[in-house]
Amino acid sequence: MSELFTVTADWQRLPSNAAKAKRLGALAINLPLAVAAAVGAGLLANWGWPMWLVAAAGVAWTTWRVVRAGRWARSFAYLEREQDLLITSGLWNKQFSAVPYGRMLSVEVQSGPIARLWGLASVEIVTASMASNATIPAVTTEVAAGLRDRLIASGEAQALPL
Amino acid sequence: MSVSEPQSSTTDDAAARPAERPHPLTPLIRGWVVLLAILIGIGKEFLPNGSDRDFRLPPIELIIGGIALITLAAGLIGFISWRFTHFVTDDHELRIDTGMLFRQSQRIAYDKVQGVDVVQPLAARMFGLAEVSIDIGSGARPKVRFLTLARAHGMRDYLLARAHGVRPAEVITHAETGSLLTGLSGHDQVLVTVPTRTLIVAALTTHELLTAIVGLVIAAAAAAWVGHPWIGLGIAVPAASAIFGLVSSRVLKQFHYTLSRRSSGLRITRGLTTLSSHSLPPRRVQAVQVSQSLLWRRLGLYRVDLEVIGFSISDEQDSDKVSSIMLPAGSLDQVRTCLDAIWPGSGWEQLTDRQVPSRARWLHPLSGPFLRWGHDGRFMVTRHGWLVRRWQVVPLARAQSLSVHQGPISRRLGLADLRIQTGGHQVMVNAEGLDTVELATELPELCRLQRQRVASDPTIGPDPVGVGDPAQAGPEVVRADQAVETISDSE
Numbered sequence: 169m170s171e172l173f174t175v176t177a178d179w180q181r182l183p184s185n186a187a188k189a190k191r192l193g194a195l196a197i198n199l200p201l202a203v204a205a206a207v208g209a210g211l212l213a214n215w216g217w218p219m220w221l222v223a224a225a226g227v228a229w230t231t232w233r234v235v236r237a238g239r240w241a242r243s244f245a246y247l248e249r250e251q252d253l254l255i256t257s258g259l260w261n262k263q264f265s266a267v268p269y270g271r272m273l274s275v276e277v278q279s280g281p282i283a284r285l286w287g288l289a290s291v292e293i294v295t296a297s298m299a300s301n302a303t304i305p306a307v308t309t310e311v312a313a314g315l316r317d318r319l320i321a322s323g324e325a326q327a328l329p330l
Numbered sequence: 331m332s333v334s335e336p337q338s339s340t341t342d343d344a345a346a347r348p349a350e351r352p353h354p355l356t357p358l359i360r361g362w363v364v365l366l367a368i369l370i371g372i373g374k375e376f377l378p379n380g381s382d383r384d385f386r387l388p389p390i391e392l393i394i395g396g397i398a399l400i401t402l403a404a405g406l407i408g409f410i411s412w413r414f415t416h417f418v419t420d421d422h423e424l425r426i427d428t429g430m431l432f433r434q435s436q437r438i439a440y441d442k443v444q445g446v447d448v449v450q451p452l453a454a455r456m457f458g459l460a461e462v463s464i465d466i467g468s469g470a471r472p473k474v475r476f477l478t479l480a481r482a483h484g485m486r487d488y489l490l491a492r493a494h495g496v497r498p499a500e501v502i503t504h505a506e507t508g509s510l511l512t513g514l515s516g517h518d519q520v521l522v523t524v525p526t527r528t529l530i531v532a533a534l535t536t537h538e539l540l541t542a543i544v545g546l547v548i549a550a551a552a553a554a555w556v557g558h559p560w561i562g563l564g565i566a567v568p569a570a571s572a573i574f575g576l577v578s579s580r581v582l583k584q585f586h587y588t589l590s591r592r593s594s595g596l597r598i599t600r601g602l603t604t605l606s607s608h609s610l611p612p613r614r615v616q617a618v619q620v621s622q623s624l625l626w627r628r629l630g631l632y633r634v635d636l637e638v639i640g641f642s643i644s645d646e647q648d649s650d651k652v653s654s655i656m657l658p659a660g661s662l663d664q665v666r667t668c669l670d671a672i673w674p675g676s677g678w679e680q681l682t683d684r685q686v687p688s689r690a691r692w693l694h695p696l697s698g699p700f701l702r703w704g705h706d707g708r709f710m711v712t713r714h715g716w717l718v719r720r721w722q723v724v725p726l727a728r729a730q731s732l733s734v735h736q737g738p739i740s741r742r743l744g745l746a747d748l749r750i751q752t753g754g755h756q757v758m759v760n761a762e763g764l765d766t767v768e769l770a771t772e773l774p775e776l777c778r779l780q781r782q783r784v785a786s787d788p789t790i791g792p793d794p795v796g797v798g799d800p801a802q803a804g805p806e807v808v809r810a811d812q813a814v815e816t817i818s819d820s821e
Binding site: 171172173251252254260261262263264265266267268270271295296297298299300301302326328 | 639727729730731732733734735736737738741746749751752753754755758766767769770773777780781782783
């Protein structure tokens with residue numbers, strides 16, 4: 169049914185560290201948010217039961233994201249073809265995108281503090297469209313550097329006018 | 331003054347075409363805005379209002395003296411800035427030199443000119459003057475203001491002809507002024523005009539107005555429920571002014587809308603107080619959206635929006651903001667004319683030949699029967715929407731990337747959405763509720779099509795007219811043709 173999003177053997181997967189980084193990232197973002205929301209609710213509701221409700225929801229959401237992080241990272245795959253890059257991702261909301269190298273304006277490689285713990289970096293292809301979403305969230309820095317160089321080289325070779 | 335005269339740097343070229351100054355009335359028109367602002371500010375400050383009963387106006391001599399002083403200063407500054415503004419159209423570029431203390435020299439190579447607009451703000455229009463604003467593909471637009479209307483039109487025609495690669499000696503400028511109301515002259519082939527009645531009817535029945543009114547009613551109901559009239563007033567006043575602003579901008583800004591064609595390209599002329607005339611380079615159109623709101627279905631009206639890179643970037647001056655509306659309201663025939671003008675022979679209506687499976691109605695219960703899509707290798711067309719029906723046309727060679735989305739319910743039903751990302755951010759091309767199997771077989775082809783070069787693409791506008799036979803026209807024409815190619819390459 170979903171051969172649209174089928175991933176064959178030649179697709180690249182994210183390294184196993186990516187799930188760990190994603191988990192820690194989810195914790196680092198969600199926990200403070202949950203605490204802030206709970207404190208806010210507590211202030212509004214005079215430290216009554218709504219605060220505990222919000223706190224419970226926050227903890228549940230964080231746990232869910234941490235648990236799902238592994239499966240999410242495993243669902244992500246990309247394929248460098250001759251003229252375009254294919255990306256497929258998502259568990260519930262599946263997404264497939266194809267970006268021709270010729271449309272690429274630049275390649276951004278980013279590595280935040282959490283990603284650096286595992287030597288990971290994200291690679292993003294920037295096109296003239298704001299809606300283009302072509303980001304590979306976590307690969308090892310060597311792979312990222314290689315990917316960046318290959319993408320730029322093919323982008324220059326195949327550049328298409330706007 | 332120790333600084334040298336601006337002409338001194340341009341001795342050789344200036345001999346052929348002398349440096350020109352804007353029209354001597356320029357400082358007056360630019361000062362007019364300042365004076366108006368002062369008068370309004372003073373009026374607000376000094377008009378006796380109920381709260382201060384024993385408030386006294388300062389002596390009348392002081393007020394008049396102050397206004398005169400400020401006006402004089404503004405006039406002096408305006409005069410100096412006019413005195414030190416020069417522009418030259420020489421063989422290779424347009425040069426605009428401004429500034430007394432801080433010299434600024436803008437050089438615009440002709441082959442970088444994407445479009446030239448002639449804008450007439452109200453004050454300038456009263457004196458028959460106009461501003462020339464040049465689109466070079468970036469956010470900041472070089473401007474020459476103000477010129478007589480005939481000179482502005484002549485300059486626009488010259489710049490556009492040079493941008494199309496016509497040699498300077500061959501340029502024929504249509505220097506006549508044209509109609510005062512529309513700014514059109516006999517050389518224009520009028521393609522579409524929108525009568526005022528249609529504009530007013532369309533503005534009163536557009537879905538934007540309806541949503542604003544529904545919002546207002548809800549706010550009024552909420553205010554009545556809360557039971558405090560002041561809250562209602564606080565909502566009603568801004569909402570009413572927003573509604574008024576919407577209707578007036580749709581009518582006044584689009585007043586006497588005319589799409590016309592002349593040798594130098596397509597042009598849209600519109601506006602009641604501020605008459606604007608801008609050229610529309612089909613090469614830069616990324617996508618088109620035709621939409622029809624609920625009430626317009628009965629009236630048979632449609633609206634056409636364009637996605638053009640570099641448009642709708644506004645500057646401090648409102649005249650810079652080029653509307654993305656290509657046709658404010660018009661019949662289906664006018665929509666066809668508009669699309670044919672940009673993309674001749676696209677056949678966009680015939681392209682929506684693929685229906686979505688009937689199970690898509692579970693997910694799109696109201697718009698289900700309307701959903702269609704299709705492509706012919708050059709263009710992709712999608713059709714969707716319920717309250718506001720939308721047709722989206724995108725040349726596949728202009729697509730930046732494509733993506734397929736599928737949520738949990740879509741997966742159950744075996745459906746997916748196809749989106750095409752184009753440059754800019756006005757139009758999101760979206761084909762909803764497609765059959766996954768059909769899409770999966772189509773996808774490799776779509777991926778291939780979006781990698782096409784634009785060279786094989788019909789969106790390149792009509793051939794530059796006036797070049798004639800390239801073999802006769804000499805080497806410069808060939809170079810200029812390549813220049814047009816480099817524009818699209820380097821954009």
